[in-house]
Each structure stands twice: as C-alpha cells, then as structure tokens.
Amino acid sequence: MYAVIGGAGEMGYQVARILLREGFDLAIIERKGERIDEISNLDALIVRGNAASPRVLKNAGVDRANIYLGLTGSDEANIVSCAIAKAKGCRTIGRIESGDYLVEPVSGSLSRFGVDTAVCPDLVASRKIARMITTSYLVDMEIFAGGKLQVFELPIRDFESFAGAKVGDIPMPPGSRIIAYVRGREIFIARPQDQLRGDERLIIVCTDMRTIGAIGEVTGDKNLQTRVSKIMIYGATRVGIDLAKSMERRCEVILMDDNEESCRKAAESVKDALVINGSATDENVLEEEGISDVDAFIAVTKYEETNMLASLLAKQYGAKRTVALINKGAHKSMFERVGIDVAISPRLATVGVILQNIYAGTAIAMSVMHNAELKIAEMYVDASSKIANRILRKVKLPEGATIVGILRGDALLEIDDSTHILPGDRVVIATLADVSTKITNIFERRKIL
Known part of the structure; x- marks a missing residue:
C-alpha cells in the first residue's frame, strides 16, 4: 500500500510513523526546511514543496498512490491537493479547520471537491470532551464495541497500596481490568506478574461505567464518583x-x-x-x-x-x-x-480518526494513546482472515499486544483461552506501536490463489 501525506506537522508526522510501522510505502510533502530536518529519520520519500502543486504531488508519486492525506495547516491547500489526488485515483482524507467548510468532526460533505473524508481536529476534541463529561466522570476515555467497552486512563492516587503490588493482585471491580500502564515516558501491556511502583498511570477496560466509582476507590481517586452538573x-x-x-x-x-x-x-x-x-x-x-x-x-x-x-x-x-x-x-x-x-491534543485525537478511515472495512474504531505509542483498534473478523475460526489460546499474539474484548452480534463475550473467534466477530485489541504490523497481518484476509 502506497500513501502520500501532505504536511509534516504533528498530525502528519504521527500518522506517518504509524503507517511506516504497519508496512506502508510512504511519501511526505513538506515546504518548511526545519520540519524536513525533524522528519529526516523516517524511512519515507520526503519531497520539499507546496502540497497543492501538481508538480510536487507528481514528484511524490501521487499517480501510483492508494491513499492521499491532506494534513497541512491550510484548508485550501488540503482541498486542492485532495482534488488533484482524487483525479489520479486516490482515496483522500483532508484536515479541515474552518467552520465555513465543515460543521461536523468527520464528514463526507466535501466529496464533490475531491475530499472523500474531511476531518476537523477542533471538533474531534470538542466531541471527545463532551463524551467524557456525559459518560465517564471526566476520564480520558475511548468507546468500543457499540458502547459496551470503555477504555480509559487513570493515575494511581493511592501510592502506598500500589507500590510493590503485582497487577494480578489489584482488586479490580467485576467487569474491569488493567490492560496497560504508563511508567515515566514508557508504556507497557500489563501482565499479571508485573510489579507496580505506585507512580504509574493505568489503562483500564471496563464493561459497565457504573462501576467507575468503585474503580476510583481502588486507585484512590474519590472525585470519580462526582456526577457533572x-x-x-x-x-x-x-x-x-x-x-x-x-x-x-x-x-x-x-x-x-x-x-x-x-x-x-x-x-x-x-x-x-x-x-x-x-x-x-x-x-x-x-x-x-x-x-x-x-x-x-x-x-x-x-x-x-x-x-x-x-x-x-x-x-x-x-x-x-x-x-x-x-x-x-x-x-x-x-x-x-x-x-x-x-x-x-486535538491533533493526536484526530490521528485515531484518520487511521480508522484508512482501514475502513477492517477497523470499525481506532484510537491512539500516549503520543501514538499505544493503539487500540476494534477489528472486524472476515471469514477469510487469518484469525477466523481459531481458538484464542492458539492465536499467537506478540508480546506487546492483548485482546481487550470480543463482540459477537450484540453480545460482549466473557473470554478465556477456550473462546473461539468466529467470522463476523468484532475483536478489540490493544497493541504497542512496535508490534502493530503483526496484529494487522492477523486480521488480513487470506489470499486465494
């Protein structure tokens, strides 16, 4: 898969990092010399110039690209570059900031101008905050499996109870578990034997937000029980x-x-x-x-x-x-x-939305956390995908990945090693950045010769 990204700001850079890790061939267009110096470590074709220029787009290989992402700081440049790329046969995603063009966080309203999917970072951030206020007592949260799974982040407030404790010994309320933790600048997928220091931030999955008060009691955050009025x-x-x-x-x-x-x-x-x-x-x-x-x-x-x-x-x-x-x-x-x-960060919140649209058809929902070092995706299991009709204990997940939940129809399954993964299931999986390619491969459809 070949993608061209117009704009190497924070959003473009983070999307580029993730796509490169997942095996994409990539070109990045950037006009600022200092930004080019900052992204020179990426294994991508870097083209200096205006992303709205047909000549620059041609030099970046838009003629053979599958996807074009217009992520510069200019709405007009993004619309023009998407229109040119669309005429070359690309699927296009454009960053749009102005209310003159876009009134929803994600929209197809600019498709007549060549922007298949338009995304507004400010509105993505606003609706994320509104969702947090109305459903989660203001914790940093993402929703999966049709609202049946919530993944959120909490700091440990009760240092003494957690210092030296093992993840598997933490008395989490029913329907919740720790799936990852952040220590300093590093993030780890949680294992039962992992010992905590007491200064971590926990990534928790929960099937019933009514238990969040009890989770707050465990972590020492009493204000989680306060409803927002x-x-x-x-x-x-x-x-x-x-x-x-x-x-x-x-x-x-x-x-x-x-x-x-x-x-x-x-x-x-x-x-x-x-x-x-x-x-x-x-x-x-x-x-x-x-x-x-x-x-x-x-x-x-x-x-x-x-x-x-x-x-x-x-x-x-x-x-x-x-x-x-x-x-x-x-x-x-x-x-x-x-x-x-x-x-x-509106830009980082938008990265997950962009990835979800790139993987449309396989990924139903996707978000990234901690500077895109952790990705959580809800993946559709196709009948021909490699994971279909497998028993969970025989699915060889790499270290750095964990299955968060499985939705079958409208039912969220209670999963264990004997759970069968069937075609049509929706699997929510958390992965560290350096193993995300392996997870994408598991959900790929088998090639029929």
Missing part, C-alpha cells in the same frame, strides 16, 4: 463554543473569555450557556463565578501555557476535575504530572 469552559474558541453548545442542555455551562469581541460572538452562538468576559487566570474572577461549585473546569484557549495555569488555579480554588487543551501530544504526561486530570 456544572462546568466552566475557559476560551471562546471553536472548541469552547462547540463544547458549550453540546452541553448547555445537559448541565449548567459557563463560557468565559478575556476578549470582549470573542464573548459577543460566542453569545450569538449559544442559547442557554452563560457567557462571561473575564480571565480564568484571575483567582478573584474564579471565586466570583463560583469555581468551588464547578464539577469540571475545561481550559481550551489557543495557548497551552494559559490552559495549564488556569486549570491549576481552578483546581486550587475548588474545581473537582480539570481538562486542558494542549498543542503537542508529547506534553500530555507533563500536564497530567502536575495535577491536571486530563490533557487533550
């Missing part, structure tokens, strides 16, 4: 306004911004949310607006330093949980180490 959003950005519109009928919403004109425009967009002109980095403003009664404080300004400061201040003055938008996925662990509950 009042939120404060700082930043009348596209993320902030879309989030306010999504949540204003479900709970009390305060939308705050420093800029008076931004507040005026926001007030015209929302119906029930209260729009306030003020700074959430001012403790007096926070106290005046009742921060101690806020269940969730969400900072979504364009500046991640401001988001960090405002979130920490809100936490100090009584907000139960905090969410901060970040510009670089690599900063996630730093934000969460200093006490912010969830840090979200």
